[in-house]
Amino acid sequence: MHWIEPALPQLFLTPDHNRSDIATELDANTVRQEMIKGYFLGTISGEAVDDCLAMQGINPHAFWEQVNQNVDELIAADTTEFEGLEKLLNHDPNLAAGALNQLDRGLLYPAV
Amino acid sequence: MGRRRPYSLVLIGARKEEARTKYLAFLAGRANRPSRIGTNGNRPASVALGIEPFGRDLPTGVLARASASVDALTAFSDSISVTGRVKLAPGTTRTGYTAAAADTDFLKIADFTPARVIRRTYESATATPRPSEITGLIYGYRKSKSLSAPIGKENATDTLADALTEAVADIETANGLVQVFLKDEEV
Numbered sequence: 001m002h003w004i005e006p007a008l009p010q011l012f013l014t015p016d017h018n019r020s021d022i023a024t025e026l027d028a029n030t031v032r033q034e035m036i037k038g039y040f041l042g043t044i045s046g047e048a049v050d051d052c053l054a055m056q057g058i059n060p061h062a063f064w065e066q067v068n069q070n071v072d073e074l075i076a077a078d079t080t081e082f083e084g085l086e087k088l089l090n091h092d093p094n095l096a097a098g099a100l101n102q103l104d105r106g107l108l109y110p111a112v
Numbered sequence: 113m114g115r116r117r118p119y120s121l122v123l124i125g126a127r128k129e130e131a132r133t134k135y136l137a138f139l140a141g142r143a144n145r146p147s148r149i150g151t152n153g154n155r156p157a158s159v160a161l162g163i164e165p166f167g168r169d170l171p172t173g174v175l176a177r178a179s180a181s182v183d184a185l186t187a188f189s190d191s192i193s194v195t196g197r198v199k200l201a202p203g204t205t206r207t208g209y210t211a212a213a214a215d216t217d218f219l220k221i222a223d224f225t226p227a228r229v230i231r232r233t234y235e236s237a238t239a240t241p242r243p244s245e246i247t248g249l250i251y252g253y254r255k256s257k258s259l260s261a262p263i264g265k266e267n268a269t270d271t272l273a274d275a276l277t278e279a280v281a282d283i284e285t286a287n288g289l290v291q292v293f294l295k296d297e298e299v
């Protein structure tokens with residue numbers, strides 16, 4: 001799995017949507033995904049993410065509750081295989097140091 | 113227009129920061145939460161897959177290396193949004209999927225991570241009140257399981273919108289217990 005997966009909002013699509021709706025939702029999905037990634041990377045403020053979510057019709061409070069729950073389940077499952085981890089860790093020296101120590105010990109490793 | 117709950121922005125901020133701090137700490141291996149670890153069983157095995165990126169052309173005989181858990185591949189084995197968009201390693205078999213041609217190499221592409229279709233299945237439509245371990249605030253908890261699979265181009269004209277159209281069709285018969293997510297491709 002990619003590390004961002006627990007923090008992705010769901011897609012607002014049903015089988016009734018047409019191709020134009022899907023293209024629009026794809027664009028919206030890309031924008032909020034980049035914003036949320038930026039929040040975890042420390043390059044975008046949480047308030048900016050909440051504004052983006054709210055503008056797209058997503059309740060920020062409910063969203064972050066869901067993210068907390070997803071992270072709890074991921075921790076409970078002891079998930080250790082993540083894509084994109086190097087990019088995340090490279091943004092935070094302290095985080096990188098801790099994680100690289102885990103990488104060295106074979107406890108946490110990139111998926112591919 | 114409804115009135116905002118008192119301190120609602122503070123509450124949102126607390127939950128947001130909790131999620132970020134907890135997750136980054138876990139990723140860095142610094143979380144100390146032994147009470148739940150291992151309660152969901154052993155870690156699922158992972159399968160190497162090959163995909164054709166949407167946003168980058170690869171030479172003939174080369175596919176980008178990706179992976180998915182055995183559980184995810186099984187769950188998506190009847191979903192055409194995934195089955196036609198990944199290849200198994202040459203010579204291997206798995207129900208619903210096809211293997212890459214015999215001389216195909218799966219290579220790790222620098223700075224590339226594939227698009228992934230994510231399917232979250234909830235056990236119940238009803239949420240159970242549950243207190244946050246950090247803020248103590250009550251929130252609605254629904255137990256769920258999330259599985260994801262990488263996807264790439266099925267053919268020269270295939271797009272993410274095509275894949276998404278097929279992925280969303282999976283929701284139709286799920287009685288509101290399934291949500292679909294898409295992680296964009298990073299090239």
